[in-house]
Amino acid sequence: MVSALKNDPDYRKMLRDAGLRVTPQRASIITILSETDDHPNVEDLYEKTRALDDTVSVATVYRTMSVLENAGLVRKLVMDDAPARYEMMPQIDHDHLVDLDSGDLIEIPGTEIAELMSRVAAEMGYQIVSHHTVIRARKT
Amino acid sequence: MVSALKNDPDYRKMLRDAGLRVTPQRASIITILSETDDHPNVEDLYEKTRALDDTVSVATVYRTMSVLENAGLVRKLVMDDAPARYEMMPQIDHDHLVDLDSGDLIEIPGTEIAELMSRVAAEMGYQIVSHHTVIRARKT
DNA sequence: TTGTAAATGCGAATTATTCGCAAATGTCAA
DNA sequence: TTGACATTTGCGAATAATTCGCATTTACAA
Numbered sequence: 001m002v003s004a005l006k007n008d009p010d011y012r013k014m015l016r017d018a019g020l021r022v023t024p025q026r027a028s029i030i031t032i033l034s035e036t037d038d039h040p041n042v043e044d045l046y047e048k049t050r051a052l053d054d055t056v057s058v059a060t061v062y063r064t065m066s067v068l069e070n071a072g073l074v075r076k077l078v079m080d081d082a083p084a085r086y087e088m089m090p091q092i093d094h095d096h097l098v099d100l101d102s103g104d105l106i107e108i109p110g111t112e113i114a115e116l117m118s119r120v121a122a123e124m125g126y127q128i129v130s131h132h133t134v135i136r137a138r139k140t
Numbered sequence: 141m142v143s144a145l146k147n148d149p150d151y152r153k154m155l156r157d158a159g160l161r162v163t164p165q166r167a168s169i170i171t172i173l174s175e176t177d178d179h180p181n182v183e184d185l186y187e188k189t190r191a192l193d194d195t196v197s198v199a200t201v202y203r204t205m206s207v208l209e210n211a212g213l214v215r216k217l218v219m220d221d222a223p224a225r226y227e228m229m230p231q232i233d234h235d236h237l238v239d240l241d242s243g244d245l246i247e248i249p250g251t252e253i254a255e256l257m258s259r260v261a262a263e264m265g266y267q268i269v270s271h272h273t274v275i276r277a278r279k280t
Numbered sequence: 281t282t283g284t285a286a287a288t289g290c291g292a293a294t295t296a297t298t299c300g301c302a303a304a305t306g307t308c309a310a
Numbered sequence: 311t312t313g314a315c316a317t318t319t320g321c322g323a324a325t326a327a328t329t330c331g332c333a334t335t336t337a338c339a340a
Contacts, residue, residue: 023286023336
């Protein structure tokens with residue numbers, strides 16, 4: 001269903017600017033990922049997207065995530081014992097914390113950590129392309 | 141060859157204190173990992189360990205890494221597109237940076253990042269168990 | 281409208297990692 | 311020192327996430 005995309009011509013532009021074609025599958029997948037506030041993995045995305053567009057395949061979800069990640073439009077969260085999860089690249093950067101007891105993935109508000117990383121990397125002569133930080137923690 | 145371990149009875153104690161048995165395989169694997177300054181993956185470890193002890197199997201390398209990680213003696217570095225890599229748990233914490241052009245994994249000196257993370261986590265009511273941070277960057 | 285490179289679906293292939301099980305062995309108590 | 315027994319091991323099979331090959335479809339520039 002392409003209507004969701006029509007409501008949000010942003011995605012068309014985002015894809016175009018990245019030199020990517022606007023396919024209905026990509027539109028559906030992006031719509032789902034944008035409307036989700038948790039951090040779905042490929043299976044989650046596939047199932048939710050299927051509900052509104054049964055032309056998408058798992059392979060395309062994988063390919064779309066990969067392509068959008070390379071374009072800097074999506075961030076991949078690499079878990080150390082579970083399939084990767086994804087989020088639309090946030091306007092305001094943040095990191096992630098896994099609550100080891102509940103399994104929840106929580107966003108850490110504030111840009112301090114990212115800013116410190118940039119500074120430290122700069123001191124080493126590097127510019128950060130992306131960073132994946134997942135903190136594993138327990139409630140005190 | 142167990143001699144390496146005998147020279148470093150530390151490992152025996154480390155294992156004992158963690159409630160783990162001191163097997164020749166574990167001794168060989170720890171010896172190799174300790175003597176290495178890069179960050180080997182399981183395949184690297186397996187091959188290098190084999191050279192001095194041909195009784196180790198890949199499965200045991202996996203199991204040993206897992207067991208040592210749980211005991212807090214080894215840190216697993218989760219890569220987003222390659223097998224996990226390992227290092228002995230460092231005395232002084234540090235993070236890691238992947239040079240996207242060379243593929244090198246570089247240690248970031250200093251504990252600032254880890255300290256900031258602890259502080260931020262504490263503010264959220266969490267205590268960090270472990271964190272994996274991999275910064276992907278390019279030389280400026 | 282059309283030519284063509286890009287994208288897709290399908291299912292098979294790949295690959296890192298885990299598992300089951302029988303045999304071996306480290307450790308602790310006697 | 312010895313024996314008992316839970317732990318650890320090797321092996322190969324199993325699992326699970328992800329990628330790939332290929333024939334077909336499709337977006338879109340001209």
